[in-house]
Every structure is written in structure tokens, then in C-alpha cells.
Amino acid sequence: MPCPVVNGTSYITVKLCLQDLLKSCETFYKKLLKLNSDESEDATGRDSTLFNDALVLKLVVKDDSALREVFTQQKKDLVYRIKSHDWRSLVNECVTYSVDDLVEAVTVLADLDAPYQCWPNDIDPLQVYTLDPMGNVVGLTSSKNGMSTTKQNMSTAPTTALPSLVASRAQSYTDLTKNVPTGASYPSLPIGNAGANSQRKRCIAVLTSGGDAQGMNPFVRAVVRTALFKGCQPFAIFEGYKGLVRGGPEYIKALNWEDVDGWNAQGGTNIGTARCKEFKERAGRLAGALHLIEAGIDALIVCGGDGSLTGADLFRAEWPSLVDELLNSGKITAEQATTYQHLTICGAVGSIDNDMADTDSTIGAYSALDRICEAVDYVEATAKSHSRAFVIEVMGRHCGWLALMSGICTSADSIFIPEEAVDPKTWRDDMCKVVTKHRERGKRTTIVIVAEGALDSDLTPVTSEDVHKTLVDRLGLDTRITVLGHVQRGGSAVAFDRILATLQGVESVNAVLESTPSTPSPIITVSENQIQRKSLVESVKSTKSIAAAIKEKEFSRVLQLRNSEFVEHYENYLAINAADHYAPQLPKKDRLKIAIVNVGAPAGGINSAVYSMTAFCLSQGHKPYAIYNGWSGLTRHESVRTLTWKNVLGWESSGGSELGTDRDIPSSTDIGMIAYYFEKYQFDGLIIVGGFEGFVSLYELERVRDVYPAFRIPMVLIPATLSNNVPGTEYSLGSDTALNSLIKYCDVIEQSASSTKDRAFIVDCQGGNSGYLATCTHIAVGAHASYVPEEGITLDQLKQDITNIAEAFDYSDGREGQLILKTTNASKAFSATALADVMTAEAEGKFSVKSAFPGHIQQGGKPSPIDRTRATRFTIRAVKFIEEKQTVSCTARDSVTEVNYNPLDKANTSTAVVLGVKNAKVVFSPIKSVYEKETDVKKRIPKVIHWTPLRSIADHLSGRKKVHS
Numbered sequence: 001m002p003c004p005v006v007n008g009t010s011y012i013t014v015k016l017c018l019q020d021l022l023k024s025c026e027t028f029y030k031k032l033l034k035l036n037s038d039e040s041e042d043a044t045g046r047d048s049t050l051f052n053d054a055l056v057l058k059l060v061v062k063d064d065s066a067l068r069e070v071f072t073q074q075k076k077d078l079v080y081r082i083k084s085h086d087w088r089s090l091v092n093e094c095v096t097y098s099v100d101d102l103v104e105a106v107t108v109l110a111d112l113d114a115p116y117q118c119w120p121n122d123i124d125p126l127q128v129y130t131l132d133p134m135g136n137v138v139g140l141t142s143s144k145n146g147m148s149t150t151k152q153n154m155s156t157a158p159t160t161a162l163p164s165l166v167a168s169r170a171q172s173y174t175d176l177t178k179n180v181p182t183g184a185s186y187p188s189l190p191i192g193n194a195g196a197n198s199q200r201k202r203c204i205a206v207l208t209s210g211g212d213a214q215g216m217n218p219f220v221r222a223v224v225r226t227a228l229f230k231g232c233q234p235f236a237i238f239e240g241y242k243g244l245v246r247g248g249p250e251y252i253k254a255l256n257w258e259d260v261d262g263w264n265a266q267g268g269t270n271i272g273t274a275r276c277k278e279f280k281e282r283a284g285r286l287a288g289a290l291h292l293i294e295a296g297i298d299a300l301i302v303c304g305g306d307g308s309l310t311g312a313d314l315f316r317a318e319w320p321s322l323v324d325e326l327l328n329s330g331k332i333t334a335e336q337a338t339t340y341q342h343l344t345i346c347g348a349v350g351s352i353d354n355d356m357a358d359t360d361s362t363i364g365a366y367s368a369l370d371r372i373c374e375a376v377d378y379v380e381a382t383a384k385s386h387s388r389a390f391v392i393e394v395m396g397r398h399c400g401w402l403a404l405m406s407g408i409c410t411s412a413d414s415i416f417i418p419e420e421a422v423d424p425k426t427w428r429d430d431m432c433k434v435v436t437k438h439r440e441r442g443k444r445t446t447i448v449i450v451a452e453g454a455l456d457s458d459l460t461p462v463t464s465e466d467v468h469k470t471l472v473d474r475l476g477l478d479t480r481i482t483v484l485g486h487v488q489r490g491g492s493a494v495a496f497d498r499i500l501a502t503l504q505g506v507e508s509v510n511a512v513l514e515s516t517p518s519t520p521s522p523i524i525t526v527s528e529n530q531i532q533r534k535s536l537v538e539s540v541k542s543t544k545s546i547a548a549a550i551k552e553k554e555f556s557r558v559l560q561l562r563n564s565e566f567v568e569h570y571e572n573y574l575a576i577n578a579a580d581h582y583a584p585q586l587p588k589k590d591r592l593k594i595a596i597v598n599v600g601a602p603a604g605g606i607n608s609a610v611y612s613m614t615a616f617c618l619s620q621g622h623k624p625y626a627i628y629n630g631w632s633g634l635t636r637h638e639s640v641r642t643l644t645w646k647n648v649l650g651w652e653s654s655g656g657s658e659l660g661t662d663r664d665i666p667s668s669t670d671i672g673m674i675a676y677y678f679e680k681y682q683f684d685g686l687i688i689v690g691g692f693e694g695f696v697s698l699y700e701l702e703r704v705r706d707v708y709p710a711f712r713i714p715m716v717l718i719p720a721t722l723s724n725n726v727p728g729t730e731y732s733l734g735s736d737t738a739l740n741s742l743i744k745y746c747d748v749i750e751q752s753a754s755s756t757k758d759r760a761f762i763v764d765c766q767g768g769n770s771g772y773l774a775t776c777t778h779i780a781v782g783a784h785a786s787y788v789p790e791e792g793i794t795l796d797q798l799k800q801d802i803t804n805i806a807e808a809f810d811y812s813d814g815r816e817g818q819l820i821l822k823t824t825n826a827s828k829a830f831s832a833t834a835l836a837d838v839m840t841a842e843a844e845g846k847f848s849v850k851s852a853f854p855g856h857i858q859q860g861g862k863p864s865p866i867d868r869t870r871a872t873r874f875t876i877r878a879v880k881f882i883e884e885k886q887t888v889s890c891t892a893r894d895s896v897t898e899v900n901y902n903p904l905d906k907a908n909t910s911t912a913v914v915l916g917v918k919n920a921k922v923v924f925s926p927i928k929s930v931y932e933k934e935t936d937v938k939k940r941i942p943k944v945i946h947w948t949p950l951r952s953i954a955d956h957l958s959g960r961k962k963v964h965s
């Protein structure tokens with residue numbers, strides 16, 4: 001039987017450092033590869049030549065007894081590796097031989113008593129890994145390409161079982177996939193698998209391309225694990241399109257469950273990325289097509305920016321002609337051309353720039369924004385000390401999203417973005433006017449944020465140096481430039497990106513499996529927190545049209561072509577940071593008195609809401625009032641003040657509650673006194689920023705409108721609580737900040753767990769009766785399990801989790817730290833510590849569990865960029881809602897009567913509302929119906945939990961088996 005070496009090599013030298021291993025090596029290779037020996041060669045028996053028709057293998061002895069110790073040590077290492085590694089992770093360190101019959105090879109290995117692993121299973125192996133007597137890893141494959149899953153010959157079942165470690169792990173996967181419907185449920189098998197191969201597994205490859213972005217690793221992890229969970233074979237193409245163009249086992253590798261362990265916390269992309277010129281040429285794409293077909297891959301998931309997805313779209317469009325060309329040039333067979341006539345492509349947007357049309361956010365954008373905000377928050381302190389100006393240059397070659405959002409988050413005085421090309425003649429004056437105005441109002445710092453791609457309307461770049469020069473020359477400001485550069489792409493992903501990437505990874509695999517040859521290639525997007533599928537072609541087209549509009553100087557179109565949220569943020573930025581308070585927007589008769597109060601526990605974004613409310617009210621001409629220290633502050637101390645811009649300077653980015661907050665609700669203080677003060681100050685509108693107590697407060701005020709006309713004004717609740725348990729919304733301010741605090745904490749705990757053998761941690765999470773925080777953290781950190789009040793803790797599940805964890809420790813030799821999240825209220829009987837003790841006892845020495853309590857760390861320090869920008873957006877929406885609903889005019893107020901002061905219909909419940917995000921939209925829902933119909937008042941949670949689907953995703957990605965009662 002011929003045994004050509006994979007890659008076509010036909011001569012191999014194996015060096016032996018110990019003479020006494022020669023005989024056993026000779027026997028090993030002779031039997032395994034069916035080689036003959038050259039009897040004539042070495043009479044002394046020092047070297048040996050083995051051969052057949054296709055291969056010459058020379059065993060050369062370089063006897064060195066000094067190496068005996070090294071060899072002994074190495075062997076020990078190998079024993080460890082055999083126990084702890086999936087050998088396919090050592091694929092780069094081994095020589096792989098192609099054999100016709102793997103089952104026969106396995107029998108030989110068993111006879112030789114050599115250790116080995118079969119992949120993907122022992123019943124029908126595609127690859128086998130073993131050690132030669134020298135300890136070299138030797139691979140055997142029956143496929144044409146070492147990485148391909150297409151076999152040359154189908155083999156029969158082997159006679160030998162797997163080593164038990166691998167067997168038990170393989171069993172877990174089998175169990176996992178048992179729940180997954182196969183065959184008919186996947187309309188996917190038709191593509192690339194039609195005909196003779198119709199039973200073959202789907203082979204799904206993933207690549208990352210363009211600039212790296214935080215979140216690409218969680219994305220790849222989710223693709224790999226979901227593909228395995230659904231019975232497919234995942235592959236990674238290393239180094240982006242470069243790997244596709246170069247091909248072969250070095251760049252195209254099958255990945256396994258363990259290969260992506262711990263990736264959620266890691267920044268960058270572990271499978272590498274590149275900018276690849278060759279792929280822009282047809283010849284490069286032709287090579288890419290050949291390599292995919294050779295590797296047996298029929299679906300490709302590309303995670304990258306606008307450029308990468310443009311490339312993916314082109315590849316998809318050209319695919320049939322590429323296959324034809326490969327067939328005509330004899331590079332592939334007719335059978336291959338038929339099998340791979342369709343390539344399924346799915347795009348996911350991974351780029352810090354957030355420059356793709358049709359999605360609110362790209363994977364990595366919020367992490368980069370987080371890095372920018374952190375840097376500007378730092379710079380602010382030194383700027384303030386010296387009363388300096390700072391020009392901060394941020395990334396974004398063709399997109400100003402990072403500059404715009406960081407401008408909002410840090411209350412920058414001015415921003416420059418490509419979407420709003422400035423007038424070359426006037427921009428300097430305009431900027432100086434705003435900066436001077438802010439300085440006159442008492443601001444000691446000046447922050448100007450310039451996007452890397454900022455332009456004027458002649459398409460001349462507006463550079464940081466231009467801005468610096470203007471601030472120095474015209475205003476005489478002591479000015480510095482800070483270019484943030486690649487720091488923005490550094491570090492690990494924020495919670496939002498980890499979760500977004502994970503959900504998009506899962507959805508990409510779903511999209512691949514559901515697509516048919518006639519389905520347009522999808523791109524996975526997000527809209528107001530909802531993962532959606534859109535058309536890749538259309539998104540690429542819209543994205544290109546933005547670049548074209550800029551090039552053609554059609555600036556009025558450019559902003560509109562970005563999504564509506566971008567436009568809203570831009571208008572908000574101008575309203576709160578560039579407005580002239582002496583020339584407000586609204587005529588005097590429409591100006592209102594609007595109060596804001598914080599109710600409940602502190603949450604990230606509360607202060608941002610107060611800052612935005614104040615700045616927006618002032619720009620409109622309204623009078624903003626603060627009620628300090630909640631309802632009890634009002635009723636006991638009449639703690640009401642008007643707010644000025646200077647009062648709230650710096651609040652956009654500050655943590656806690658500057659106004660002061662507590663959990664009192666109106667009925668527990670003095671509702672009559674509240675009405676009295678509302679009347680005294682003649683409030684025209686109220687904004688409550690708070691959690692469940694805020695929700696109850698609004699309901700109570702609305703209910704007593706009959707009795708107290710002072711409450712017949714528009715009232716809006718902006719939900720703000722880390723528990724994210726307010727009915728009427730899928731998102732509350734503060735929940736993102738809390739998640740970020742918690743994942744940072746968990747990453748540290750995870751490190752400790754991984755460093756200590758056989759150690760798991762149970763992290764106790766806040767959240768009241770809502771398991772939102774624990775579930776999202778479970779996904780974000782890749783924890784093993786989470787216990788939440790919605791599910792409770794059953795003894796059966798606990799037992800199962802103990803078994804799962806023991807198995808995971810077994811497999812990783814105790815080196816893979818395990819985390820479990822537990823919402824404090826998940827069980828009345830088990831505190832985190834009690835649970836840890838029970839698990840430790842039941843694990844019978846296999847592992848130990850400790851408890852960890854992040855406590856109020858979860859309320860976070862500074863609010864996250866998501867909470868800051870959403871606070872701004874929601875608050876401005878709330879003020880606009882009040883404007884719209886409030887018909888009373890200031891003139892009317894001058895002659896107050898009960899009728900004209902409280903003109904709102906007493907029964908008009910639509911004026912007391914919860915502002916929420918629901919089904920991808922910002923909506924105002926009347927408190928009366930939300931409270932009475934949608935709320936489990938006793939448990940303080942909504943009756944319908946919107947995040948329930950996350951539970952099963954969290955579990956399947958951590959390989960947790962669920963016990964169903």
C-alpha cells in the first residue's frame with residue numbers, strides 16, 4: 001500500500017538520540033506505514049532506511065547519552081499532553097501521513113501498544129494521532145488534505161476503543177447534539193452536499209478580516225461551539241483572506257470545543273487577521289475557492305469590516321464562475337464542481353469603526369468607545385488642572401461614529417466627523433465660538449475630538465494639527481494633541497461586544513444552516529439590542545453609497561445614509577454641547593418647567609441623564625429643576641433647585657447619583673406634600689430616573705391624578721437599574737455598567753480559578769428576582785453555569801452540574817477554571833457559600849468550590865459608554881415627549897386656574913409613561929397598563945421575561961447539560 005506523506009513530501013528523516021530506540025522505531029513505522037527495510041544499508045545496525053513506492057523514511061541515530069535526561073523529561077511532558085490536550089492542537093508539531101485504511105492503522109497501533117486518539121470518534125475516524133517511540137506526534141489521515149473531512153475510502157468500525165478521557169468527553173458532545181434535530185430540520189444539507197455526499201456533515205469555516213476588533217474571539221468561539229452543537233464541523237481560516245488565498249493545513253484548521261476555551265476574555269483575534277491585497281484580485285479569490293473546496297468546506301462566515309464584507313459579497317457573486325474556472329483548468333473534478341456549486345456565505349460585522357450600514361453596532365465598536373472614553377476621562381483631569389485644551393484624535397477612516405459617540409460621552413466641546421463635512425471658510429470661527437462660550441460659562445477644560453477621517457466640504461482633511469493651531473492661534477489656549485491610535489483596538493471586549501459577538505456567532509451558524517441556494521447571503525446585524533438578519537448585498541450597497549456620497553460631496557445625503565440612530569445622536573450632540581443658551585430653540589410661550597428626580601438604587605447613567613436633561617432643556621428654553629434625595633428629600637427638606645449648565649458639568653461621565661437617591665416611594669413619604677411642591681413650583685413635566693421603585697412611584701402619582709391636579713402633567717419614567725427588571729422595557733440604564741463591572745471581576749476570579757488546580761468559583765450576583773445580570777455574565781465570561789431566580793436550583797440540576805464540572809476538570813487536567821454565577825435570590829436555601837460547600841462535598845475530592853461576592857462593585861464606577869449615550873438619547877426623547885404632550889403655555893400659567901394649569905385630561909393615561917426599548921424600538925408605554933397587565937408586582941419583575949432565550953444559548957455554549965423535570 002503506498003503511503004504518500006501529506007504535502008507531497010516523499011523523503012523523511014527521523015533522528016533518534018538514543019540507539020536503543022532504533023529497533024522499536026523501526027517496528028513502529030514499518031508496521032504502521034507498511035514500509036520495507038533496506039537490509040543492505042547499515043551492517044552495524046546504527047541507521048535504518050524504510051521505504052515503499054511513495055515514501056522513504058530514514059531513521060538516523062545520533063546517539064547522545066547526555067540527552068537521556070532530556071528525553072525522559074520530554075516523555076513526561078508528553079504523558080501530560082496526552083492527558084490534557086486534544087492532539088489536534090498539536091497538529092503543527094507533527095508529521096501527518098495519508099493512509100488508505102485508518103481502521104487498520106488503529107488496529108496496528110493497538111497491537112503495538114502505542115497511545116493514540118481518533119477524531120472525531122472511534123467509530124468512524126477521519127484522523128488518528130499517535131506517538132512514535134521517540135515521543136514524536138504522528139498524524140494519520142484518510143482524507144486528501146489533512147484538514148479535509150472528505151475521505152478517500154469509507155472505513156468500517158475499528159476494533160479498539162478510545163482512551164477513556166477522550167471517550168468521556170466525546171460522549172458529552174454526543175449527548176449535547178442528541179437534543180439537536182437533524183436531517184429534515186436542517187434545510188441546509190441541500191447546498192454543497194447534494195447527491196452522493198448528502199449525509200456528510202456541514203463544514204463551516206470562519207475567518208476574521210480587516211482591523212482586529214474586540215469581540216472577534218467570542219464570535220469565533222460561538223461559531224465553533226454552535227457548529228459542533230448542531231452536528232457540523234467548524235474550521236478556522238487563519239490570517240483572514242490571506243489564509244484563504246494561501247490555503248492548506250497551516251491556514252485552514254478544524255477546531256474543536258476545547259480549542260476556544262477562555263476566548264471570551266481575550267482581546268484581538270486568536271485566529272489572526274490581515275489586510276490581503278491578493279483577495280482583491282480574481283486570481284486570489286480563485287485560489288481561495290480552490291482551498292475551500294479542497295478542505296471540503298461548504299459555508300464561510302466572515303467577520304470583518306465594510307471592506308471584508310465587500311470582499312465576501314464579491315466572492316459570493318463570483319463563486320459559480322470560480323468553480324467553472326477551476327473545473328475547466330482541471331484543478332477540481334466534475335464531482336467536486338457539483339458538490340460545491342453553491343457556497344453559503346454569511347457576514348458579521350467586526351470592526352471598531354461601526355461603519356456598516358443596516359446595523360446599530362459592529363462587534364468591537366463599543367469596546368473601542370470604552371477605551372476612548374476611559375482615555376478622555378483621564379485626560380480631563382490633567383486638562384482641568386492646567387485649564388488646558390486637548391485635541392483627541394480617534395480612529396474611523398470613513399466613519400465618525402467613534403468621534404460622535406465619544407463626543408457625547410465626554411461632553412466634548414467640538415467634534416469633527418466625515419459625515420458632517422465642515423465649511424472650510426467658517427469651521428475655525430464656529431469651533432472658537434463654542435469653545436469661548438463654554439469657557440465663559442465657567443468650563444476650565446476644552447476637549448475637541450477629531451475623527452481620523454474628518455473632512456471639510458472640499459474633501460480636505462481636517463487634522464488634529466489644524467485644530468490645535470486654531471485653538472492656540474485664535475484663542476491662545478494651552479493645547480495638546482493626543483492621538484489614541486491602536487489603544488482603541490486593545491484590551492478585551494466590553495460585555496456588550498462579548499454578548500453581541502456571541503449571539504451573532506450563534507445566529508451566523510443558524511443562518512448558514514437555514515440557507516438554501518436561493519437564499520440571499522445574510523449579514524447579521526443588531527437593531528436596538530435585537531439580532532437580525534439582513535441582505536449582505538444590500539448592506540454592502542448602502543455602505544458603498546455612503547462613501548460615494550462623500551466623494552461626490554453630497555453631504556446632506558451622507559448623514560441620512562447612516563442609520564437613523566446616528567442622525568439622532570448627532571442632533572443630540574449638537575443640542576446638548578453646541579447650543580447657545582441665550583438663543584434657545586423654542587418661543588417663550590412653549591417653554592416649560594421640567595423636574596427630574598432619581599428614585600431607587602444608584603445605577604450607571606443616572607447622572608448622564610441629568611446632564612443631558614439640563615443641557616437639552618436649556619438649549620430649548622425650558623427651566624430644568626432637580627429634586628434632590630428622592631421623594632423623602634422633597635417632602636422633608638423641599639430639596640428643589642433649578643439646574644444650571646455649570647451645576648452639571650462633568651456629570652455625563654460621573655458615577656453614582658449626584659442628585660442623591662433613595663428607595664422611598666410617594667406613598668411611603670407624603671404624597672400630598674409631593675403634590676404641594678409640584679404645584680408650588682408649577683412643574684409642567686416630570687422625569688423619574690429609577691428602577692422598580694421609580695416604576696411604582698410613577699404608578700402611584702398617576703393613580704392620584706383625580707385628587708391632585710398637580711400630577712396631571714406628562715410624566716416619564718426612564719428605567720435605571722442594574723437588575724434590568726423594570727416592566728415596559730428590555731433595557732434599563734445601569735445594567736450595562738453593572739455587567740462590565742461584573743465581567744471584570746469574573747475575569748479576575750477566572751484567572752485565579754485557572755491558576756489553582758481543580759478550583760471552581762460561585763460568584764454571587766445582584767439583580768433581585770431577576771436573573772438578567774447572571775445570565776448575561778454567564779454568556780460574556782463563558783461561565784459553566786448560572787443559577788437564577790426564574791429557574792431556581794433543583795437538586796437534580798446541581799448533581800448534573802457537579803458531574804459536568806468534574807468531567808471538565810478531568811479533561812483539562814484541572815487547569816481550566818470553572819465559574820458559576822448565582823443571583824442572590826436564586827435559592828432561599830443556598831447562599832453562594834452554602835452552595836460552594838455542598839458542591840465541594842459532593843465532588844468527593846475531584847474539585848473544590850469557593851464563593852466570591854462582588855457586592856456593590858456591580859453598581860460600577862463611571863457609567864459605561866452605552867449607559868451614557870442611551871441616557872442622553874432617552875432623556876432627550878423624554879423631554880420631547882413632555883413638550884409634545886404639554887399644551888399649557890407660559891402665558892396661560894400667568895393666570896393660573898385649575899382648568900388651564902392642568903389641562904391634561906384626568907383620564908388620559910397616555911401621559912404617564914415608561915420609556916422603554918421594546919422589539920427593537922424606543923416606545924412610551926402607559927404606566928397604568930404596564931403596571932396592571934404586564935407586571936408581577938409581588939416578585940417585582942415583568943410577567944414576560946424578554947431575555948429567556950439567552951438561557952439556552954448560555955448553557956449550550958458552555959456545554960452544560962440541563963436536567964428537565
Ligand SMILES: Nc1ncnc2c1ncn2[C@@H]1O[C@H](COP(=O)(O)OP(=O)(O)OP(=O)(O)O)[C@@H](O)[C@H]1O
Pocket residue numbers: 209210211212241274275276277278279280281304305306307308309310311312314350351352353
Ligand atoms: N472590494 C474588495 N474586493 C475584494 N476584497 C476586498 C475588497 N475590499 C476589501 N477586501 C478584502 O478585505 C480586507 C479587509 O478590508 P479593509 O482593509 O477595508 O478592512 P475592513 O474589513 O473594512 O475592516 P476595518 O476597516 O474595520 O479595519 C482587504 O484587505 C481585502 O482582502
Ligand SMILES: O=P(O)(O)OC[C@H]1O[C@](O)(CO)[C@@H](O)[C@@H]1O
Pocket residue numbers: 210211212305351352353395396397452489
Ligand atoms: O491597524 P491598521 O491596519 O493601521 O489600520 C488602522 C485602521 O483600522 C481601523 O482601526 C479599523 O479597524 C481604522 O479606524 C483605522 O484607520
Ligand SMILES: [Mg+2]
Pocket residue numbers: 210305306307351353355
Ligand atoms: Mg473598514
